[in-house]
Amino acid sequence: MATLQGKIAEIEAEMARTQKNKATEGHLGLLKAKLAKLKRELIEGSKGSGGAGGEGFDVQKTGDARVGLIGFPSVGKSTLLTKLTGQFSEAADYEFTTLTCIPGTYKYKGTKIQLLDLPGIIEGAKDGKGRGKQVIGVARTCSLILIVLDAMKPMTHKHIIERELEGFGIRLNKKKPDILIKRKDKGGITVIKPPSIEMTKLSEDTVKSICHEYKISNANIQFRCNASADDLIDVIEGNRVYTPCIYVLNKIDGISIEELDLLDRVPHYVPVSAKDEWNFDELMEKIWEYLDLIRIYTKPKGQIPDYEQPVIVPRAASTVEGFCNKIHKQLAKDMKYGMVWGTSVRHNPQKCGKDHQLNDEDVVQIIKKN
Ligand SMILES: Nc1nc2c(ncn2[C@@H]2O[C@H](COP(=O)(O)OP(=O)(O)OP(=O)(O)O)[C@@H](O)[C@H]2O)c(=O)[nH]1
Ligand SMILES: [Mg+2]
Structure with missing residues (x-):
């Protein structure tokens, strides 16, 4: 052959x-x-x-983090997007209702999260079936993937989707x-x-x-x-991406408590009902947790900290320098030192250099050279 x-x-x-x-x-x-x-x-x-880009799949990144909804057709991805973000995405009881990538955003803990609704994928997607390749291409750009599963369908779907993503170089919940x-x-x-x-x-x-x-x-x-x-x-x-993943088990309004108990053993999972908006709190908290971000409050000189609009930084880049870079490229160069309040320091406030590791909800004031 x-x-x-x-x-x-x-x-x-x-x-x-x-x-x-x-x-x-x-x-x-x-x-x-x-x-x-x-x-x-x-x-x-x-x-x-x-x-392979295809129409409508080049969606601009906005917000602090991008989360993609991946799943078989009709599992409820669009319903979930509409309910979580208020952005309408057509939902219907036939397969392949969604034909393109539809972005919505919502705010949680001061973090603007971009959620992407995507067409359903099927087995063989990575080899060119349906719009699978474009969908998985977008999934590669996400900081977190939500694999949406239908609680009333067999769990084999989970493995099929995992295989499709893995075949495209995405490693789920795995460290490099x-x-x-x-x-x-x-x-x-x-x-x-x-x-x-x-x-x-x-x-x-x-x-x-x-x-x-x-x-x-x-x-x-x-x-x-x-x-x-x-x-x-x-x-x-070398071209692999290591992406955290949550399994969203949707349509739990249609199964019994006993059935739900059995499914409870799946790691990294959250049961929800998009239709009835059940368990959205846990879902949003878990998304926040898996994104592994931290919130830093800025404190302009002589003023109280701005608790409304934190600067959001990935935990992996959460040094004082990483914080500066998120605000302005020049800021780290102009910095003399940073004053830090919070759990990352012993004294409040404490003078810190650019390599100091910040914690969630620290307050930072940047003191510039002259
Ligand atoms: N019972 C129940 N039905 C749901 C739930 N969420 C969605 N549905 C229904 O499932 C069907 C498919 O929902 P969609 O949101 O269009 O699913 P999708 O995953 O976006 O489908 P595609 O765009 O075709 O890939 C619709 O009839 C929804 O009303 C849920 O939580 N419970
Ligand atoms: Mg849809």
Whole structure:
């Protein structure tokens, strides 16, 4: 078979045929690498031909964070958008009601959240079925993905959607594997790892065969986690996005308490009824929690802090410098020091440099040079 899809199917079939054990580990690793390369070709190839962007999918980012609604048709994504944001998006009891990306915004804890309603996706979306590719393309730009599921439909839908997103390089609720690849001129492949880490999922031979497949002949591969073959491939491929995800289980108005109890074991999930607006408080709180943002209140000199409009910064970039950059690019350069009140300091206020790590609801005043 000559087509990319054909080659992918062939490798997937071979992987399914191959028993998983120590003897086949290296070979399986190699197949995984080949598969990842073909999938990348498939995605990149489609970008060039015919503009995968598509009408209406280039929605401008607004607000502090972007959250995307992904799910099968008719699970209630549009109903949820309309109820949460007040932005009307047509909802109906036939599939593929929504044909484009419709943005709405709402405010929670002083944070402006952009919510994107998207067309439903189906199995095979990542390979070009329906508008799947555009939808998943937008999902890649989101800080958080809400996978919307219908409580009255089987949970297999969850796995299908996860697979579609993963096939497009999105990793859900997963940290970037701590693997460092340093190329060198000679010396072959050297695996480096601290004695504290036991590698149970990946042998040195598999590392070598994966590197060989990617034509990496000389490099130090440094592992700081118990990585799998997929983790190594992800780091070599490099274009993965690591996105938090919440499973929104909708239409719970249609199931019994007993059924709901069973579903309660799904991790990262919130049950809601978009129709009846049940449990929206928990949903909004969980969205806030998973976005992992912090609120910083500004305090102009001689005035009380502005508690109405916090500056919103991702926790990962929540230093005094990160805060400055959110306000104005020049501010960090002009800063002499920052005065900080709140839980991140021992004394209130405390003089802090630009590397000081801020906490949620700290108050900051920037003192400029001269
Ligand atoms: N019982 C019940 N029905 C709901 C709920 N939310 C949405 N619906 C119904 O489910 C149907 C589909 O809702 P939509 O909001 O259009 O679903 P969607 O996910 O946007 O569908 P597509 O745009 O086709 O992908 C409509 O008839 C809604 O009234 C809910 O919480 N409970
Ligand atoms: Mg819709």
